[in-house]
Amino acid sequence: MMDQRERFYGLLPQLLGDDERLVAVLAEIGAGYIDPGPVADRVINVGIREQLLVGVAGGLALTGLRPIVHTFAPFLIERPFEQVKLDLGHQDVGAVLVSAGGSYDWPEGGETHMGPRDVALLDTLEDWTVHVPGHPDEAESLLRAAAAADGRVYVRLSAGSNTQPLATDDRRMTVLRRGSRGTVVTVGPMADRTLAATEGLDVTVLYAATVRPFDGGTLRATLNAPDVVLVEPYLRDTSTPQISRALQGVRRRVLGLGVGQEELRRYGTRADHDALRGLDEAGLRRSITAFLA
Amino acid sequence: MTPAYDDLPALMTLMTGDEKHGASATSTLDVIWVLYDRVLRPEDRFLLSKGHGPMAYYAVLAAKGHITEADLRGFGGPDSILGHHPDRTLVPGVEIGSGSLGHGLGLAVGTALGQRLQGSHARTVVLLGDAELEEGSNAEAIQYAGRAGLNGLTAVVVDNSSASLGWPGGIARRFTVEGWSASDVDGRDHDTLERAFAAPGDSPHVVVAHVERKES
Numbered sequence: 001m002m003d004q005r006e007r008f009y010g011l012l013p014q015l016l017g018d019d020e021r022l023v024a025v026l027a028e029i030g031a032g033y034i035d036p037g038p039v040a041d042r043v044i045n046v047g048i049r050e051q052l053l054v055g056v057a058g059g060l061a062l063t064g065l066r067p068i069v070h071t072f073a074p075f076l077i078e079r080p081f082e083q084v085k086l087d088l089g090h091q092d093v094g095a096v097l098v099s100a101g102g103s104y105d106w107p108e109g110g111e112t113h114m115g116p117r118d119v120a121l122l123d124t125l126e127d128w129t130v131h132v133p134g135h136p137d138e139a140e141s142l143l144r145a146a147a148a149a150d151g152r153v154y155v156r157l158s159a160g161s162n163t164q165p166l167a168t169d170d171r172r173m174t175v176l177r178r179g180s181r182g183t184v185v186t187v188g189p190m191a192d193r194t195l196a197a198t199e200g201l202d203v204t205v206l207y208a209a210t211v212r213p214f215d216g217g218t219l220r221a222t223l224n225a226p227d228v229v230l231v232e233p234y235l236r237d238t239s240t241p242q243i244s245r246a247l248q249g250v251r252r253r254v255l256g257l258g259v260g261q262e263e264l265r266r267y268g269t270r271a272d273h274d275a276l277r278g279l280d281e282a283g284l285r286r287s288i289t290a291f292l293a
Numbered sequence: 294m295t296p297a298y299d300d301l302p303a304l305m306t307l308m309t310g311d312e313k314h315g316a317s318a319t320s321t322l323d324v325i326w327v328l329y330d331r332v333l334r335p336e337d338r339f340l341l342s343k344g345h346g347p348m349a350y351y352a353v354l355a356a357k358g359h360i361t362e363a364d365l366r367g368f369g370g371p372d373s374i375l376g377h378h379p380d381r382t383l384v385p386g387v388e389i390g391s392g393s394l395g396h397g398l399g400l401a402v403g404t405a406l407g408q409r410l411q412g413s414h415a416r417t418v419v420l421l422g423d424a425e426l427e428e429g430s431n432a433e434a435i436q437y438a439g440r441a442g443l444n445g446l447t448a449v450v451v452d453n454s455s456a457s458l459g460w461p462g463g464i465a466r467r468f469t470v471e472g473w474s475a476s477d478v479d480g481r482d483h484d485t486l487e488r489a490f491a492a493p494g495d496s497p498h499v500v501v502a503h504v505e506r507k508e509s
Contacts, residue, residue, distance in 0.1 A: 054399075083430075
């Protein structure tokens with residue numbers, strides 16, 4: 001199966017062909033994989049210059065165009081964070097930022113290429129929509145919607161995907177399973193393993209491919225026991241404040257599961273890191289059963 | 294009657310309360326005046342990257358009718374549209390919000406690219422300070438604009454020798470080595486400035502406008 005990033009690279013020239021308002025801005029990453037064909041003038045590669053990557057996007061947006069900006073997560077959100085804050089947010093212009101590499105899609109590459117802090121950093125800024133697709137089909141539909149919108153949108157592409165697309169078109173959370181002893185909210189590529197880890201547990205499982213805005217309405221509407229577990233593929237507890245806001249006034253317990261802050265200084269495969277960080281099926285099951293016991 | 298250059302100090306006084314304005318407050322005054330009075334056409338864009346000390350900019354915007362004298366009197370107040378750094382969402386005629394140094398040139402490169410992609414011959418003129426040029430983000434933008442042959446882009450660096458570490462060999466060569474054309478001019482001489490801003494050739498252009506050394 002073509003992964004989310006490959007789907008994006010194939011889709012990008014089509015999107016640009018269909019809408020003259022769109023311009024792709026790259027900083028080398030992806031430039032060798034995208035075949036721009038007739039839209040080559042609207043695929044701009046600024047080289048390995050990430051401050052300029054986002055600055056150029058802001059300038060293009062000031063002329064009425066809609067930039068689609070792409071590189072690995074740490075070079076898109078962390079290195080040029082002030083450009084994201086000022087050249088997009090403070091200028092009050094829109095853009096689509098599309099990252100690849102997720103939290104640790106290339107563990108052999110080590111800490112410099114890991115991007116678990118992206119969503120938490122964007123949470124410090126105003127008015128970002130954040131999509132975390134869990135399947136290439138979801139990635140395509142969310143990218144199409146982001147391209148057609150006007151605001152600031154972050155699409156976080158992952159190497160791992162669920163076997164089936166699970167997201168709904170209305171961007172609300174999907175009810176994957178209903179139970180009576182708590183709720184597990186799982187995000188993007190974490191869905192399949194969360195379902196496996198909660199097999200036989202009497203819990204509701206909700207799935208989100210769009211985490212900002214956070215769909216607190218579905219969480220409230222489906223809530224049974226006020227015990228909520230959050231399974232996120234990026235920094236642990238990134239969305240815990242969203243749960244608190246959604247359940248304001250309800251006495252509750254919340255467990256956030258995700259990537260820890262600690263630098264492991266370990267290489268290996270994604271599966272190795274899932275296990276090391278307690279984010280594989282066994283680790284999730286361990287944490288969730290202990291919390292609900 | 295439309296205000297003239299000689300009226301600008303009085304407009305600045307509305308903001309500062311000072312009768313006289315130091316060289317630092319007026320370092321950009323002549324450059325911005327010449328741009329608005331003689332160079333920029335309605336479709337062109339002026340981006341003030343060096344957002345610090347914007348009184349000269351606001352005075353010119355008032356002289357050219359973008360904002361009012363009442364706006365100037367409120368300078369920095371809680372209900373004012375005019376801060377000590379400009380905000381494009383608040384001030385009519387202001388193209389970018391600035392203040393943090395080193396953002397305007399990248400935004401200007403994107404603006405010039407956007408104009409070119411849309412078949413416009415509009416110019417994008419961005420003003421920086423010589424100390425602001427120390428920010429590394431400028432190097433990325435200078436390099437790329439040269440490679441991309443962005444001839445719709447003009448940068449003007451107002452040089453009041455405020456960069457602590459200086460620019461050995463001069464500022465212009467940082468641009469020309471990357472394929473820009475350059476003019477080194479007296480930043481107070483209006484006719485010279487006008488000539489330096491004359492229609493560009495086939496590369497981006499930088500005007501290094503020299504003014505008095507910043508008083509310390």
